[in-house]
Amino acid sequence: MWLSPALLLLCLSGSLSLTGPSSVTGTLGGSLSVQCQYEKEYQSYKKYWCRGQNEGTCDNIVETQGEAKEKNGRLSIRDHADRLTFIVTMENLTADDAGSYWCRVRKTWYLGFWSSGTSVQVKVSVSPARKTAEETTCQAASDIFPGLSTKQNFSAEEVLIHCSGSSSSSVHLLLLVFLKLPLFLTLVGAVLWVNRPLKGPGG
Template sequence: MWRPPALLFLSLSGCFSIYGPESVRGPEQGSVAVKCHYDQKWETHNKWWCRGENWDLCNILIRTRGSEQEEKSDRVSIRDNQREHWFTVTMEGLRRDDTDIYWCGIQKFGTDLGVRVKVIIDPADAQQGWQGLAGDGGVDLSFSDPRLSQGKPHCRTFLYEHYPPLQLANQKALVALTHYILLVFVKVPILLILVGAILWLKGFQRVPEETWRQPVYMNLSSDLLTKDTAFPPWTPFPKEIPDVEETPLSPQDTATE
């Protein structure tokens, strides 16, 4: 199925991290074992078995505790083989109402990983045929490498399960949704950053020009005032003329006159 590049890119990180059979069958009152494989990096993570078609609302029936110890709960058990990187879920005492959608899952930070498995329980009148396959009334429908099996392996990520394979009309809606998400979370922030950078650069260029013009005007005004009030540099500063005392005329000078 074609998917938008954005969703495809985001789903690749969790894709092919866990594998399992697409569907398994078991006889009523018998047992069935499902083997799910995972990548080496998840070997110490908790593994779980969940029931319910809706991933968000499925009920986790049992989980491991980060070790290879087998865990049991009611009619379900789970064992993790961390050396071989697979875990097995066994359902016993099968009933007709056990037919449902289940999930092999890996607990991790953020969104868990999982693979969808459909379990089908055949009625008791078909049990004779099942006993021909497994003497204890049960059957092991796991396989050594699900990537090479007849069943198509599934890989579950958050986006894949919330946007499962769609018809053409829904694909167009998904493309529009992807474009809207990219517009809101990628294009708009980038546009705002560019606008802010342009405004900042314009303001940065304007401030130096204003601060440069103001001192020039001040220097021109001060030069004009200095030329009007100051003496030329070659004109000596005038000295004070000493006061001359008046000498009274003598009688002889008066007679002569």
């Protein structure tokens, strides 16, 4: 379809009226926020967050209704008209949340017979949750001493308690594994050596 130069210029300028990040990354179970800025001409219009590979066929998930925060499940959107910004928040992220999304503003003329707007694509990625330093230390302890269990000795029980959520620091765990455990085993060996059966004169 042929477009007049004035209308073509309007469409091209509209594509520059909305800006946002090209990509964002969150972690599994966490949350992320996307901030999109628009020109003043779009201040009074609805803002949308839609999902899909193409701008024209994406499905609207959540939209603004004034400046109040609107929610749809784990997603929310809020328009800060005084800052010409709207913010989309995604919570409790799952692997299925990764994909192509769009920040969108739409305005209508002529009683709805002709509508136009602008959109900007945002690629959402979801990465595995990062292990904390404590979890990494506990995993290393398990790799070094795979046979540890609460039935074997007290030190192993301390290790398991710590790794299941104790408030002790990772430094304490390192002292436990590399200092207390060898000391305990040394004491056990000494007791067994002292109490060993002695051979009589006749052999």
